[in-house]
Each structure stands twice: as C-alpha cells, then as structure tokens.
Amino acid sequence: MALLRITSPxxxxxxxxxxxxxxxxxxxxxxxxxxxxxxxxxxTLINLVIAMLTALVSEALILKIxxxxxxxxxxxxxxxxxxxxxxLALPPTVPWWLTVTAVAFSIIFAKQVYGGLGNNPFNPAMxxxxxxxxxxxxxxxxxxxxxxxxxxxxxxxxxxxGTLPTIDSYTMATPLDAFKHKQGMMSSEAFATxxxxxxxxxxxxxxxxxxYLAGGLFLIWQRIITWHTPVxxxxxxxxxxxxxxxxxxxxxxxxxxxxxxxAAMLGAFFIATDPVSSCTSNRGKLFYGAGIGILVYIIxxxxxxxxxxxFGVLLMNFAAPLLDYYTQPRTYGHKKAKKGINPGGxx
Amino acid sequence: MSAEDTLxxxxxxxxxxxxxxxxxxxxxxxxxxxxxxxxxxxGLCPLLAVTSTVVNAIGLGLATxxxxxGSNIAVSLIRNYVSEAVxxxxxxxxxxxxxxxxxxxxQAYTYELYQILGIFIxxxxxxxxxxxxxxxxASRNPVAPSALDxxxxxxxxxxxxxxxxxxxxxxxxxxxxxxxxxLFGEMxxxxxxxxxxxxxxxxxxxxPPGAFIGLGLLIAIKNYLDEKEKxxxxxxxxxxxxxxxxxxVTD
Numbered sequence: 179m180a181l182l183r184i185t186s187p188x189x190x191x192x193x194x195x196x197x198x199x200x201x202x203x204x205x206x207x208x209x210x211x212x213x214x215x216x217x218x219x220x221x222t223l224i225n226l227v228i229a230m231l232t233a234l235v236s237e238a239l240i241l242k243i244x245x246x247x248x249x250x251x252x253x254x255x256x257x258x259x260x261x262x263x264x265x266l267a268l269p270p271t272v273p274w275w276l277t278v279t280a281v282a283f284s285i286i287f288a289k290q291v292y293g294g295l296g297n298n299p300f301n302p303a304m305x306x307x308x309x310x311x312x313x314x315x316x317x318x319x320x321x322x323x324x325x326x327x328x329x330x331x332x333x334x335x336x337x338x339x340g341t342l343p344t345i346d347s348y349t350m351a352t353p354l355d356a357f358k359h360k361q362g363m364m365s366s367e368a369f370a371t372x373x374x375x376x377x378x379x380x381x382x383x384x385x386x387x388x389x390y391l392a393g394g395l396f397l398i399w400q401r402i403i404t405w406h407t408p409v410x411x412x413x414x415x416x417x418x419x420x421x422x423x424x425x426x427x428x429x430x431x432x433x434x435x436x437x438x439x440x441a442a443m444l445g446a447f448f449i450a451t452d453p454v455s456s457c458t459s460n461r462g463k464l465f466y467g468a469g470i471g472i473l474v475y476i477i478x479x480x481x482x483x484x485x486x487x488x489f490g491v492l493l494m495n496f497a498a499p500l501l502d503y504y505t506q507p508r509t510y511g512h513k514k515a516k517k518g519i520n521p522g523g524x525x
Numbered sequence: 526m527s528a529e530d531t532l533x534x535x536x537x538x539x540x541x542x543x544x545x546x547x548x549x550x551x552x553x554x555x556x557x558x559x560x561x562x563x564x565x566x567x568g569l570c571p572l573l574a575v576t577s578t579v580v581n582a583i584g585l586g587l588a589t590x591x592x593x594x595g596s597n598i599a600v601s602l603i604r605n606y607v608s609e610a611v612x613x614x615x616x617x618x619x620x621x622x623x624x625x626x627x628x629x630x631x632q633a634y635t636y637e638l639y640q641i642l643g644i645f646i647x648x649x650x651x652x653x654x655x656x657x658x659x660x661x662x663a664s665r666n667p668v669a670p671s672a673l674d675x676x677x678x679x680x681x682x683x684x685x686x687x688x689x690x691x692x693x694x695x696x697x698x699x700x701x702x703x704x705x706x707x708l709f710g711e712m713x714x715x716x717x718x719x720x721x722x723x724x725x726x727x728x729x730x731x732x733p734p735g736a737f738i739g740l741g742l743l744i745a746i747k748n749y750l751d752e753k754e755k756x757x758x759x760x761x762x763x764x765x766x767x768x769x770x771x772x773x774v775t776d
Contacts, residue, residue, distance in 0.1 A: 287738065312732065313727045313728045313729040315728075
C-alpha cells in the first residue's frame with residue numbers, strides 16, 4: 179500500500195479532497211472576475227491565461243527537480259488558484275513579464291522551496307504580489323481608469339505585450355491611490371475634483387468588491403471557509419476607518435470607501451482565508467483577521483503604498499503560529515490549559 | 526610556552542602544527558570546504574548589505590581580505606606572548622588597527638567608494654570571520670600557514686561577495702561592472718556591460734531580501750556540487766573495492 183502524504187488543508191467531509199476545495203474557491207472568484215473584466219477590460223483575462231500557464235510550468239519544473247509525482251500535485255489545483263488570485267490582484271495592464279515573474283516567484287520561492295502545498299508559511303500569491311509591488315511600483319499601481327474608456331481586447335493585448343505606447347491614456351490612479359495623494363485637499367474637495375475619485379470610478383470599484391463579496395458568501399455557505407477571518411478583518415477595517423472618520427471627516431475617508439475600494443473583499447474572502455498560511459483555530463482566526471484589517475487601514479492611510487492587503491496578510495502570516503498557540507481550543511474533558519510560566523506549580 | 530600549551534583542552538584544533546602545515550588543504554578550506562560566507566556563514570552583515578553591485582563587493586571583499594591577512598600574520602606572531610585570558614581583546618585591537626589603516630587608505634585613494642560603503646568599512650572589525658580565523662587558526666599556527674589561511678579565507682569571502690554582487694547587479698539593474706572606475710581608476714569606466722537594454726530595474730534584487738535569497742541560492746548550488754562530488758567519489762571507491770576483492774580471491 180502506498181502511503182500518500184496528505185498535506186493540509188485537512189477537510190473532514192467525505193469526498194472533499196484538496197482539489198475539490200481549490201476548484202470551488204476558483205469558481206467563487208468568477209463573479210469578481212466578470213466584474214473586473216466588465217469595468218477594466220480584458221487585461222485580467224489575458225493575465226489569467228499567462229498566470230495559469232506560468233504556474234503549471236513552474237510547479238511541474240520544481241516538482242521534477244524535487245522528484246515528486248508531477249501529475250498528482252498539478253491536479254490539486256493549488257497552483258492554478260495561486261495564479262488566479264495573482265491575476266485578479268495585478269493591474270489589468272501590467273506587462274506579461276511582470277505576471278510571469280510574480281507567479282513564478284510565488285510558486286518557486288514562496289511555495290515549493292518550503293516543501294510545496296501545506297508547508298508554506300506565507301500566502302504564495304501575496305509573496306509574488308509584494309515582490310512585484312516592491313520591484314516595479316510604477317506598473318503595479320496603474321489601473322484602467324473606469325471613466326468610460328475601457329480598452330478593447332486588442333488594446334489590452336497590446337498593452338500587456340508592450341506594443342501599445344498610449345496605454346497611459348487608459349490608466350489613472352485607483353481611488354485609494356488618488357485619495358492618498360490628495361495633498362492637503364479636504365476630503366469633500368478631493369471627491370469633487372480628483373479624476374480617480376469620481377462617481378464612476380468609485381462605483382466600478384464598489385461593484386467589483388460586491389462581486390467578490392458574493393463569491394465569498396458562496397464559500398461560507400459551502401463551508402469551505404469559516405466566517406471568522408473575513409468578518410473580523412472587514413469589521414476591524416470598518417472600525418478603524420469609522421474611528422478616524424468620526425474624529426476628522428475632512429481628512430479621512432469613510433468606512434464605506436475603505437470597504438469597497440481596492441482589494442478589501444478579495445483579500446478578506448479569498449486571500450486571508452488561505453487554509454495553509456492563516457490561523458487554524460476559530461478564535462485565532464478572529465485575531466488574525468482583525469490584525470489584517472488594522473494593518474490594511476494603517477498602510478492605506480500612513481504607509482507608502484496605496485493598498486495594504488498584501489503586506490497586511492503577509493505580516494499576519496508571521497503571527498499565525500503564535501496566535502494558534504495561544505488560542506488552542508480546549509480538548510473535551512480537560513481543564514483550561516495554563517499558559518506561560520507557572521511559578522506556584524499548582525494544577 | 527609553545528602554541529599547544531595555550532589551547533583550551535576542548536577547543537577543536539584545525540590543522541594541528543606537529544604534522545606540519547598542509548598548504549593545499551588550507552587553500553581548499555578557505556576557498557571551498559570551509560568558505561566563511563557559504564559554510565561558516567560568518568560576516569553576513571556586510572555580505573548582505575553591500576553586495577548590490579560588483580564594485581561594492583570587490584571593494585569590501587578586498588578590504589576584508591587585507592585585514593584578514595594582516596591580522597592573521599600579527600596574531601600568529603604574538604601567539605606565544607599573549608595569555609589565554611586576554612587573547613580576545615588583544616585580537617580585536619589588532620583587527621581594529623588594520624581596519625583603521627584600510628579605512629584611511631580607502632578614504633585617501635577611493636573616496637567615492639569609501640562613501641558608498643560607509644559604515645561597513647569600520648564594521649569590518651566586527652566581522653566574526655576575521656576574529657574567528659584569528660582565534661581558531663592564527664593563534665595556534667606559525668606565521669606562514671596563518672598568512673595563507675588569512676589570504677584564502679579572504680579570497681573565499683571575496684569570491685562569494687563578487688558572485689552575489691554580480692547576481693544582484695545583473696537581476697537588479699541588468700548591468701555588470703557598473704562604476705568600476707571607483708576602484709580601478711578612469712580606464713575602468715568602459716568596463717560597464719549592459720546585458721539587457723531597456724531593462725526595468727528589479728528593486729527587489731537590490732534591496733536586502735534579494736541578498737538573502739541570492740545567498741540561499743549560492744549555498745544551495747554549493748551543496749549540490751558537493752553532493753555530486755561525493756556521489757562520484759563513492760562510485761569510484763566502489764569500483765576500486767571490487768578490483769581489490771578480486772585480487773584477494775586469486776591470492
């Protein structure tokens with residue numbers, strides 16, 4: 179009998195193999211994918227194809243070097259899921275080599291170097307995203323402006339393969355980026371005048387986020403993820419935003435703006451809930467999600483980058499083992515475990 | 526009091542003096558088998574911090590090599606006169622003196638490079654590879670092997686620095702040997718190679734994380750080569766054993 183090494187995510191329901199879970203998560207991104215394609219053009223779809231090909235090739239390559247069964251691991255869809263999440267997170271106009279770099283780095287350095295699926299301490303997709311954000315800040319922060327000028331399929335293709343020099347006419351700052359650089363303007367003034375903060379731009383981002391919310395609710399309904407991480411992350415983000423909005427509404431953005439901009443929903447439901455790199459216990463997930471929400475607000479408001487989901491998730495990945503240690507559920511019939519040094523020696 | 530008397534009983538002795546120094550082994554140790562950067566993992570702070578270009582790497586590597594060579598010779602010369610208790614402060618004083626010399630020389634002749642390397646030149650004092658060699662080798666060996674050991678350890682360190690610097694410069698900026706005139710004078714300006722034209726700078730490779738990953742890859746390559754070599758030797762020995770067994774049978 180061959181003993182297959184089954185890696186986490188461990189699921190207890192019969193028939194729920196890793197590949198099924200991964201496939202459902204991929205399917206749940208479809209509403210967001212459609213919304214993003216509708217508002218920002220076909221770039222996301224082209225990126226998706228590039229990302230998937232890169233993921234499969236790099237995963238197969240490393241599995242071959244590591245002398246693991248290639249087909250067995252390729253069929254668990256985890257590499258495809260990493261590729262999908264990256265393609266959704268990257269701007270639709272990034273050049274093809276940027277997508278390839280991000281995906282290859284995710285698969286090779288963030289996942290396979292640590293031992294493949296189930297052994298990676300960090301979310302692979304977010305490692306690839308963070309690497310590219312640090313390395314290529316300019317293409318990584320240019321988004322298609324939703325102001326009525328969505329590029330055609332051929333224009334998207336040309337932008338990605340670097341043959342369209344006029345891509346700048348399509349791109350503008352995202353609402354988060356525009357708000358961050360309002361340079362002393364009052365909030366109301368910025369929302370009235372800055373191009374990236376106009377009604378159309380805001381509403382397209384809102385629809386994209388609502389589509390991810392729908393996909394995320396489907397995942398919770400299917401019990402693929404639990405509600406703890408997304409709810410605590412969004413709640414923490416809303417509380418932080420609400421607190422500072424209440425103190426100074428002329429400089430801070432409203433909680434609604436923060437919840438419906440950038441990668442808030444994608445991050446909360448699809449990225450922070452990665453079963454490998456996040457917390458395992460439900461109480462731990464609450465702290466983990468809240469930590470991400472707080473970090474996202476801090477990075478968005480006072481940090482150097484317009485959005486902070488990637489860095490927030492990566493920083494809380496660091497903390498996940500510690501959170502799990504301190505939030506271990508009590509096993510049935512045992513007293514509450516005593517944590518830390520117990521000088522009295524009682525119990 | 527001979528060198529052997531000063532040894533603490535439980536400290537490991539590298540290349541004990543009675544059998545005579547084995548220069549080939551010292552060379553092999555410094556460059557490959559016991560490379561300070563790839564195997565001992567000493568002196569990582571400057572290694573990771575300054576290797577963003579080849580010229581930085583060569584500059585710091587040569588400075589470290591000179592300090593290692595000088596301190597190894599000096600420590601070896603005084604090894605029979607310094608008592609066990611005060612040896613470390615004495616070694617650090619020697620290393621600090623050589624570092625100060627190098628710092629002043631670099632300030633005089635390669636001022637721009639001196640400014641780029643900044644705090645990492647004075648920090649050569651704290652490079653544990655140097656104190657490590659002084660204590661583990663130079664303080665218990667005669668001058669000639671100590672000098673060779675210092676030189677080889679320094680060259681091994683420089684080799685890794687330059688490899689890492691080349692990797693990071695190539696990936697980070699798409700060039701090689703940029704700004705070599707900082708170290709080699711005006712004629713080196715034309716050494717700059719632009720490997721990829723129109724290259725988008727990969728900031729990640731120039732930032733510290735790129736150095737960590739680059740060093741990890743270099744260590745992986747070294748281990749891979751060692752494994753291959755070991756496998757080859759094992760195969761050869763197997764072949765020889767078979768031959769000798771056949772000889773015994775006919776005996």
